[in-house]
Amino acid sequence: MTASPTHWDEEADVIVVGYGFAGATAAMTAHDLGAKVLLIEKAPEAHKGGNSRVSANIVFWxxxxxxAKTYFRAMAGPYMDDIPDEMLDVWAREMLANKAWLEGLGMVPVEIPYVEFPEFAGSDCVHVLLNGEGPVGGERLWRLIEASVDARRIDTLYETPVVDLVRDGREILGVTAERLGKRIAIRARRGVVLTCGGFENAPVMVRNYVTGLPTVYPVGTPYNTGDGIRMGIEVGADLWHMNNVSGPILSFKAPDIPVAQWLNLAHGKSYIFVGADGGRFTMEGEPCSVGDAHGKVRRHGQWQQQSLPLPIHMIFDETYRKSGHIGKAGADWDVSHGNRYDWSDDNLREVAKGWIKTAATLPGLADLIGIPADALADTVARFNADAREGYDPDWGRKANTLAPLETGPFYAMELTPAFVNTQGGPRRDAHARIVGVDGEPIGRLFSAGELGSIYSFLYQGGGNIAECFAFGRVAGRNAAQGADGDGTARS
Structure with a gap:
């Protein structure tokens, strides 16, 4: 937190911190209401868009x-109590408005079947939309939003991390940022909107807030390092939903690439995942989300976060090694920004690098990776017997994905947990105002997107993007219309 400076280097009516779907929406909304908007992005221009750009680009409508409210309550389950009815009302109303708003920008909505929790009451309201025909991902929706921002000629600063909020008492006056090696002070005449994402690439925050994941990497943008959370704490913001994450995803982390890499498993069948004790712990397959729904699993009749028996290894045989490349180009940050690792078709380059360990026998492989040899042998023997029968009684893997793991030499590749995104951050209210620990809004400070998301437990795919649009509009409207010193939006 910074005290009010004696000199402002720049001024705008509304400052938006972070250029993804939420930031773009807030910026466009404020601009269309007549505000002079400054959009500030930490990443270089070539890497703008954050998780929004590299996501599946789908919208839960x-x-x-x-x-919608019934379905949301079912997803929140025991974590519903801290979400006020007014907040849920605004969420549902704005989510419904998303389709018409996007069509107004030029979206051609194409529906895909994707109801994550069909057993929940209210699930028949769920529709998931793409922008035009084509596969999931591919930046089609992002390009539409980016073009809409460009058409408005909204001033944007890149490679300019915001480091502090400037305040006077309970009122936010602007921000300080680092620009070309210098600190600059930028005044916000009406309000500041934080849309700078979560903390996927902030290892200390992950260890403090998320249980059981001492090491984790993003599969999206590496620029999400919890900046908005840190700045919110410094001005007295309350936090919520900090332990809720979309993940873990089991992936591979190459030493020289900043984010984790999706796996390509479908080309073969003779593989398993084992934990530190040498036993299987999940149904292997794609996507490797280690859970039935964005990292959540149903156990003993209840949904819960999947725990991981780290370290985890993928065990496979020579037949699988020859069947195709294990690493793949998915909808991740490196691929979208042209910085990707090209995995070898036969995986031998990765064996030579030492990323994949190999041994002539399973006991030898177990010794190499430090897991009990007897346990691994028993696990593989049970898996092979079940695979020959075409049935996986332990974890329910489909018959057409099963084959005995029996042809030496044998291989092991350590897998790392990764996040799609985090959901926690500064608490916001139905007006998208950030709320202090005293329960009162902090003057002229707003947020949208995954920074302090409304999602507290279970999550419907496409929900974060839809929330970016929904609360991006709310935040942009209220910031553009100004706020009184007590944080009450004049709307």
Whole structure:
């Protein structure tokens, strides 16, 4: 937190910190209401867009407000108590409005079947939309939003991390940022909107807030390092949903690439995942989310976060090694920004690098990776017997993905947990105002997107992007219309 400076280097009516879907939406909304907007992005221009750009680019669109609220309550489950009814009302109303708003920008909505929790009441309201025909991902929706920002000629600063909020008492006056090696002070005449994402690439925050993941990497942008959370804490913001994450995903982390890499598993069948004790712990497959729904699993009749028996290794045989490349180009940050590792088709380059360990026998492989040899042998023997029968009684893997793991030499590759994104951050209210630990809004400070997301437990795919649009509009409207010193938006 910085005290009010004696000199402002720049001024705008509304400052938006972070250029993804939420930031773009807030910036466009404020601009369309007549505000002079400054959009500030930490990343270089070539890497703008954050997780929004490299996501699946799908939008969860509920077509009925009451059913949407029912479905949300079912997803939140025991974590519903801290979400006020007014907040849920605004979420449902703005989510419903997303389709028409996006069509107004030029979106051609194409529906895909993707109801994550069909057993929940209200799930028949769920529709998931793409921008035009084509596969999931591919930046089609991002390019539409980016073009809409460009058409408005909104001033944007790149490679300019915001480091502090400037305040006077309970009122936010602007920000300080680092620009070309210098600290600059930028005044916000009406308000500041934080849309700078989560903390996927902030290892200390992950260890402090998320249980059981001492090491984790992003599969999206590496620029999400918890900046908005840190700045919010410094001005007295309350936090919520800090332990809720979309993940873990089991992936591979190459030493020289900043984010984790998706796996390509479908080309073969003779592989398993084992934990530190040499036993299987999940149904292997794609995507490797280690859970039925964005990292959550149903155990003993209840949904819960999947725990991971680290370290985890993928064990496979020579047949699988020859069947195709294990690393793949997915909808991740490196691929979208042209900085990717090209995995060898037969995986031998990765064996030579030492990323994949190999031994002539399973006991020898177990010794190499430090897991009990007897346990690994028993696990593989059980898996092979079940695979020959075409049935996986332990974890329910489909018959067409099973084959005995029996042809030496044998291989092991350590897998790392990764996040799609985090959900926690400064608490916001129904007006997208950031709320202090005293329960009162902090003057002229707003947020949208995954920074302090409304999602507290289970998550419907496409929900974060839809929330970016929904609360991006709310934040942009209220910031553009100004706020009184007590944080009450004049709307």
């Amino acid at each position: 509920p077509n009925d407000i009451d059913k």
